[in-house]
Amino acid sequence: MNFFKFFMRPELDYTTITPFSPLHILALIILIPFIIFAASYKNKSEKSKLKFKKILGWTMIVTQTVIYIWFVWSGTFTIHESLPMYSCRVVILFFIYDIFIGNSNIKKVSIYWGLMGGILAMSVPDMYQYKFPHITNFHFFIFHYCLLIGAVFYIVADQVKLTSKDLLYVLKFTLIYNLGLLIFNLLLSTAYPTANYGFLVNPPAVLSSIVPLSGPIYMIIAQSLYLISIVAMHGVYLLIRKIFK
Numbered sequence: 001m002n003f004f005k006f007f008m009r010p011e012l013d014y015t016t017i018t019p020f021s022p023l024h025i026l027a028l029i030i031l032i033p034f035i036i037f038a039a040s041y042k043n044k045s046e047k048s049k050l051k052f053k054k055i056l057g058w059t060m061i062v063t064q065t066v067i068y069i070w071f072v073w074s075g076t077f078t079i080h081e082s083l084p085m086y087s088c089r090v091v092i093l094f095f096i097y098d099i100f101i102g103n104s105n106i107k108k109v110s111i112y113w114g115l116m117g118g119i120l121a122m123s124v125p126d127m128y129q130y131k132f133p134h135i136t137n138f139h140f141f142i143f144h145y146c147l148l149i150g151a152v153f154y155i156v157a158d159q160v161k162l163t164s165k166d167l168l169y170v171l172k173f174t175l176i177y178n179l180g181l182l183i184f185n186l187l188l189s190t191a192y193p194t195a196n197y198g199f200l201v202n203p204p205a206v207l208s209s210i211v212p213l214s215g216p217i218y219m220i221i222a223q224s225l226y227l228i229s230i231v232a233m234h235g236v237y238l239l240i241r242k243i244f245k
Contacts, residue, residue, distance in 0.1 A: 006133075010074035013131045019124055023132055027141045028122060031148065038149045039244045041157035049157055056153070057099035060092050060146050067139045080192035085181060087198060087226075088117035088147060095150045105169070108162060111151050112170045115233045118148035126204035155237060156244040167234050174230055178223055198222075 017023045041049050064084075071077035084090060091113035098107045121144045128136040154160045181198045188195040196202050200222050202214060213221060 008070065008074065008135055009130070010076050012129045014129045015131060016127045016129050017125060017132055017137060024125060030141075031122065031145055034145060034149055035152050038153040039156040041153065042159070042244065044157070049153075052153065052157075053099045056146060056150055057096050059142075060096050060150075063139060063142050063146065064089075064092060067135070067143075070135055078192075080188055080195040080197075083197070085184070085197040087113050087177075088121065088144070090177075091117060091147060092143065095146070107154060107160060108166050109170055109173055111154050111160060111162065111237065112167075112230050112233045113174075114147040114151035115236050116229050118144045118151065119233075119236070120229070122148070124204075152240060155240050162234065162237055167231070171227055171230055174226055175223070178226055182219060182223070198226075 038052070041052055068077075068082075071082050076082070084093060091110055094106045094110045095114065097103060098110060121140070125140060127140050128134075130136050178198060178200060182200045185195045185197055185201050189201070200219060202218065203222075
């Protein structure tokens with residue numbers, strides 16, 4: 001019971017798993033076999049692929065359901081931080097929608113955003129300020145594992161082909177979404193000054209000490225970096241196809 005209370009505690013520790021600490025490196029190592037396993041479905045039957053996708057989809061649903069139950073139970077849910085507005089939270093909903101209902105455009109966005117969110121988050125984890133072990137630590141890694149596993153599965157096993165036209169579509173989609181999200185942040189900031197969905201107003205805490213920019217200049221750069229990242233993810237997509245051809 002004491003461990004359960006510690007694991008689920010709402011009180012912040014104001015410290016968490018740091019980038020490239022032993023725990024972070026272990027999490028990266030654990031991810032590798034899952035990526036390889038997802039890619040191994042390339043030569044399996046459509047029935048097996050569908051089963052894998054549904055297991056992945058239910059994992060996503062359970063993961064998000066559990067963390068939102070904790071948000072409410074612990075009293076840590078806030079309008080300015082807990083809504084599913086970050087691109088990672090949005091794209092996991094896209095994955096779930098495509099897995100269980102299906103939509104080719106949503107699938108394309110899911111691949112680019114899944115790769116971007118997964119790679120960036122696993123490279124520089126910006127986590128809730130809780131020492132390990134805590135429910136939010138585990139949620140962070142499982143959540144982003146799902147994004148990368150889903151993207152790799154689509155690319156390798158489902159053999160989704162992305163063209164320059166698809167890249168342009170996702171760039172437009174990303175720009176429109178982020179502009180809308182920036183406006184939402186600014187409107188929300190009248191009541192919640194720290195509103196920063198998508199890190200479009202200020203850099204994430206883990207990078208704040210090395211990113212001195214703020215205000216409109218930062219906002220413009222943040223929007224541009226999202227688009228540059230999407231283009232970079234097209235390169236990652238091509239690399240993954242080459243590795244697992």
